[in-house]
Amino acid sequence: xxxxxxxxxxxxxxxxxxxxxxxxxxxxxxxxxxxxxxxxxxxxxxxxxxxxxxxxxxxxxxxxxxxxxxxxxxxxxxxxxxxxxxxxxxxxxxxxxxxxxxxxxxxxxxxxxxxxxxxxxxxxxxxxxxxxxxxxxxxxxxxxxxxxxxxxxxxxxxxxxxxxxxxxxxxxxxxxxxxxxxxxxxxxxxxxxxxxxxxxxxxxxxxxxxxxxxxxxxxxxxxxxxxxxxxxxxxxxxxxxxxxxxxxxxxxxxxxxxxxxxxxxxxxxxxxxxxxxxxxxxxxxxxxxxxxxxxxxxxxxxxxxxxxxxxxxxxxxxxxxxxxxxxxxxxxxxxxxxxxxxxxxxxxxxxxxxxxxxxxxxxxxxxxxxxxxxxxxxxxxxxxxxx
Amino acid sequence: xxxxxxxxxxxxxxxxxxxxxxxxxxxxxxxxxxxxxxxxxxxxxxxxxxxxxxxxxxxxxxxxxxxxxxxxxxxxxxxxxxxxxxxxxxxxxxxxxxxxxxxxxxxxxxxxxxxxxxxxxxxxxxxxxxxxxxxxxxxxxxxxxxxxxxxxxxxxxxxxxxxxxxxxxxxxxxxxxxxxxxxxxxxxxxxxxxxxxxxxxxxxxxxxxxxxxxxxxxxxxxxxxxxxxxxxxxxxxxxxxxxxxxxxxxxxxxxxxxxxxxxxxxxxxxxxxxxxxxxxxxxxxxxxxxxxxxxxxxxxxxxxxxxxxxxxxxxxxxxxxxxxxxxxxxxxxxxxxxxxxxxxxxxxxxxxxxxxxxxxxxxxxxxxxxxxxxxxxxxxxxxxxxx
Numbered sequence: 001x002x003x004x005x006x007x008x009x010x011x012x013x014x015x016x017x018x019x020x021x022x023x024x025x026x027x028x029x030x031x032x033x034x035x036x037x038x039x040x041x042x043x044x045x046x047x048x049x050x051x052x053x054x055x056x057x058x059x060x061x062x063x064x065x066x067x068x069x070x071x072x073x074x075x076x077x078x079x080x081x082x083x084x085x086x087x088x089x090x091x092x093x094x095x096x097x098x099x100x101x102x103x104x105x106x107x108x109x110x111x112x113x114x115x116x117x118x119x120x121x122x123x124x125x126x127x128x129x130x131x132x133x134x135x136x137x138x139x140x141x142x143x144x145x146x147x148x149x150x151x152x153x154x155x156x157x158x159x160x161x162x163x164x165x166x167x168x169x170x171x172x173x174x175x176x177x178x179x180x181x182x183x184x185x186x187x188x189x190x191x192x193x194x195x196x197x198x199x200x201x202x203x204x205x206x207x208x209x210x211x212x213x214x215x216x217x218x219x220x221x222x223x224x225x226x227x228x229x230x231x232x233x234x235x236x237x238x239x240x241x242x243x244x245x246x247x248x249x250x251x252x253x254x255x256x257x258x259x260x261x262x263x264x265x266x267x268x269x270x271x272x273x274x275x276x277x278x279x280x281x282x283x284x285x286x287x288x289x290x291x292x293x294x295x296x297x298x299x300x301x302x303x304x305x306x307x308x309x310x311x312x313x314x315x316x317x318x319x320x321x322x323x324x325x326x327x328x329x330x331x332x333x334x335x336x337x338x339x340x341x342x343x344x345x346x347x348x349x350x351x352x353x354x355x356x357x358x359x360x361x362x363x364x365x366x367x368x369x370x371x372x373x374x375x376x377x378x379x380x381x382x383x384x385x386x387x
Numbered sequence: 388x389x390x391x392x393x394x395x396x397x398x399x400x401x402x403x404x405x406x407x408x409x410x411x412x413x414x415x416x417x418x419x420x421x422x423x424x425x426x427x428x429x430x431x432x433x434x435x436x437x438x439x440x441x442x443x444x445x446x447x448x449x450x451x452x453x454x455x456x457x458x459x460x461x462x463x464x465x466x467x468x469x470x471x472x473x474x475x476x477x478x479x480x481x482x483x484x485x486x487x488x489x490x491x492x493x494x495x496x497x498x499x500x501x502x503x504x505x506x507x508x509x510x511x512x513x514x515x516x517x518x519x520x521x522x523x524x525x526x527x528x529x530x531x532x533x534x535x536x537x538x539x540x541x542x543x544x545x546x547x548x549x550x551x552x553x554x555x556x557x558x559x560x561x562x563x564x565x566x567x568x569x570x571x572x573x574x575x576x577x578x579x580x581x582x583x584x585x586x587x588x589x590x591x592x593x594x595x596x597x598x599x600x601x602x603x604x605x606x607x608x609x610x611x612x613x614x615x616x617x618x619x620x621x622x623x624x625x626x627x628x629x630x631x632x633x634x635x636x637x638x639x640x641x642x643x644x645x646x647x648x649x650x651x652x653x654x655x656x657x658x659x660x661x662x663x664x665x666x667x668x669x670x671x672x673x674x675x676x677x678x679x680x681x682x683x684x685x686x687x688x689x690x691x692x693x694x695x696x697x698x699x700x701x702x703x704x705x706x707x708x709x710x711x712x713x714x715x716x717x718x719x720x721x722x723x724x725x726x727x728x729x730x731x732x733x734x735x736x737x738x739x740x741x742x743x744x745x746x747x748x749x750x751x752x753x754x755x756x757x758x759x760x761x762x763x764x765x766x767x768x769x770x771x772x773x774x
Contacts, residue, residue: 020456020474022409022473023409023455024456025454065409066411066429067409067410067411069407069411087407107727156747175747200684220705274643296542296587296772297589298607318608338453339769340496341542342544379411380770382726384726
């Protein structure tokens with residue numbers, strides 16, 4: 001029997017991988033403090049694996065390959081890690097910059113772009129090998145270099161991003177990946193600090209730190225240039241201290257409205273998508289951070305900055321009323337809906353757990369352990385523009 | 388060595404399954420004549436497997452499990468087949484009725500519903516086992532039974548469908564799957580023949596065969612009842628013979644407009660989604676069958692009934708102009724976009740092939756053989772309401 005043992009060992013190891021795993025209902029959860037990523041199954045509410053040593057994940061985000069096999073994790077320290085969701089392992093990992101803020105995957109799935117503070121610019125990598133394909137330094141003025149923020153993908157194999165120090169918005173057409181064609185919009189507003197693209201990929205909206213209002217670029221009509229909208233939107237004259245600048249991922253374009261967190265105020269802004277004027281505001285329990293629409297756009301879920309970050313409020317998009325105030329646990333940092341919207345996962349950092357809610361009954365239906373979770377990303381993002 | 392052979396054989400068979408397959412970029416192509424389904428990979432433009440003996444697929448449709456592992460194929464002859472996309476095999480197959488027209492998967496992914504002509508009604512099965520969970524006979528009037536059409540899933544674990552003979556629309560709330568709660572709307576219009584639900588799951592629209600116009604149900608306000616809209620929509624007084632009644636899957640809700648085929652006319656209708664009035668019409672090359680929006684809603688692709696079914700026209704949603712008329716091949720029966728819209732697959736029945744187009748250059752980039760293909764369904768449908 002001795003001679004058989006190596007064969008048996010091999011057989012067992014192959015068998016372990018032989019029960020095939022589909023990838024449509026997977027997710028990645030970021031454990032901020034210890035730099036890990038959990039692979040989860042959203043149907044079974046189950047942890048499948050823990051991937052360790054991903055560096056500084058204090059501001060991590062994740063995109064997915066078209067086949068939903070690979071997750072690309074962008075770390076704060078310039079780390080870019082490609083995780084194989086079928087093998088529960090790191091496929092490749094590079095440190096691509098000194099200080100990084102986010103990333104995107106191209107429409108065709110072949111390119112991964114990262115926006116960097118240091119050195120300021122966008123680097124573009126092969127999604128397959130993580131080899132550098134293009135380097136776009138954010139040069140402006142007379143030899144100056146800008147931090148880059150608000151990087152998104154857009155239809156037509158484009159990336160769009162903002163230059164914080166320069167006050168510019170750039171479109172990079174990546175049809176020839178080694179020779180990006182840049183279109184630069186100058187004087188678009190002071191210090192754009194984050195941005196989003198609408199779910200259809202048409203509107204790019206950047207928030208401004210240095211002045212009130214927002215910068216709006218219609219990607220169907222780029223020749224019309226960048227418009228300044230919603231001058232009433234901004235930090236409200238220091239009436240309230242701002243505990244956390246809301247991320248633009250926390251905006252929602254839902255039906256005719258855009259729902260956005262009011263900076264420093266206990267309000268959600270409701271913006272008319274046709275006129276880009278303020279339609280109204282909704283009073284909420286704290287300073288909103290994420291204002292996220294359920295995929296059917298009927299409900300808007302809101303979490304809050306400290307000290308109100310143990311609450312979540314649910315808004316009915318039909319009449320803009322608060323349906324319910326939930327107390328899911330301590331330190332609600334992030335939310336992610338299942339793609340058809342029947343459930344939502346909440347990251348409860350200070351409870352070291354993930355809570356799953358039924359969005360119809362608004363009851364908790366499952367809870368999983370996770371160490372200081374600060375981000376939840378489902379593989380269905382692979383199929384959505386701008387994510 | 389003889390004793391080792393069984394082990395080696397087992398090892399080899401396990402290894403064959405050991406190269407794992409992700410499921411985010413898979414698709415199922417229906418081969419109408421011979422009753423087969425092809426499994427394809429949309430990234431590699433590749434046929435992976437052929438699944439045979441699925442019965443009468445002359446009017447087949449497909450939905451996918453949440454994890455994108457299983458495809459459920461609804462056949463014209465009442466066959467319901469569950470295909471395992473990881474094992475390239477039929478997982479389960481039943482004949483659930485004598486004559487069937489379509490199906491849907493519930494929001495939670497646990498139920499498969501089928502709409503039947505004979506016997507008229509909806510049957511609901513476990514997505515896991517295909518065991519019957521609920522039977523909803525379409526009884527109306529004094530002991531009459533209606534054909535059921537236009538079955539869709541909607542948020543809130545509901546199915547919505549229309550009774551052709553009764554002129555009724557029913558909502559089935561499946562929260563308790565064994566005891567569906569039915570809400571029936573009567574006198575909704577004569578002979579609803581097909582229907583759709585808007586991508587956000589809010590509006591259910593049924594076409595009427597027995598009278599002009601459409602029946603509209605706002606699922607956010609079901610208490611408001613069914614409204615009759617667009618009385619100018621309908622078969623145009625026999626001015627032109629109708630070669631094919633357009634399916635409602637061929638409608639598109641894109642931005643502020645609904646694009647729909649005009650029955651019997653060489654026109655695409657553009658409907659204002661806010662008022663449900665006709666905004667205008669676009670002259671096209673033939674009687675439109677499918678009028679499908681690219682996922683970013685910038686382009687609308689139109690195919691046609693015989694004798695113009697060798698053409699496809701592309702409309703620019705920005706100014707409602709025809710961008711290009713393509714001649715991809717003979718018998719263009721169906722179209723399916725990749726989820727971020729960079730490519731579209733066309734089923735060319737009379738060329739026995741599938742053509743893949745780049746939607747930016749409008750050039751063909753790949754072609755695959757397929758025997759009389761009449762339907763293309765990508766696994767990303769798993770993540771979309773109403774599909």
